[in-house]
Structure formats: C-alpha cells, structure tokens
Amino acid sequence: MLESPPTTTCPDVLAVDAAGVAKLLGISESHLFAMRRAGRFGPRPTRLGRSCRFLVSELRAWAEAGAPSAAAWRPARGGRP
Numbered sequence: 001m002l003e004s005p006p007t008t009t010c011p012d013v014l015a016v017d018a019a020g021v022a023k024l025l026g027i028s029e030s031h032l033f034a035m036r037r038a039g040r041f042g043p044r045p046t047r048l049g050r051s052c053r054f055l056v057s058e059l060r061a062w063a064e065a066g067a068p069s070a071a072a073w074r075p076a077r078g079g080r081p
Contacts, residue, residue, distance in 0.1 A: 013056055014055065015046065015054060016056060017053055017054075018033070018054075025059075039069055040067075041070060042072070042073025043073070061077075
C-alpha cells in the first residue's frame with residue numbers, strides 16, 4: 001500500500017488585496033477607496049511585484065488602535081505622514 005504524501009496546511013494569509021481588505025473590514029471596495037482618498041485609512045499597501053497588498057498584521061493593529069486617520073496612524077508606526 002502506498003502512503004500518501006503528508007498534507008501541508010496553508011498558514012494564515014499574510015497580505016491581502018483591496019478586495020480582501022474590504023471583506024475583512026465588512027465594507028465595499030468603493031468605500032475603502034473613498035476612505036483612502038479622504039485620508040481616513042491608515043495602512044499603506046506593500047508592493048509585491050506588480051501588485052499591491054496590505055499586510056494583515058498592520059490591518060489588525062490599525063483596527064485595534066481604533067482605526068485612526070492616516071495622518072495619525074503613519075507617524076505612530078514610524079512612517080512618513
């Protein structure tokens with residue numbers, strides 16, 4: 001009898017696209033883009049090749065901090081305003 005190869009489970013997702021962010025936050029993509037344009041969304045995307053992804057760890061930290069505006073969030077995280 002042949003043994004089947006061990007199955008590997010996918011670890012938690014590290015980064016998501018805009019659709020994934022919207023789904024995590026329970027909002028529409030258009031609302032997410034409106035929040036970004038208005039400066040009410042703090043996390044910045046990370047470029048992975050030609051695509052932009054948001055780090056799930058930063059999204060969680062931003063939400064746990066009370067979802068501050070971009071102007072308040074970025075300096076607090078050591079980034080540029």
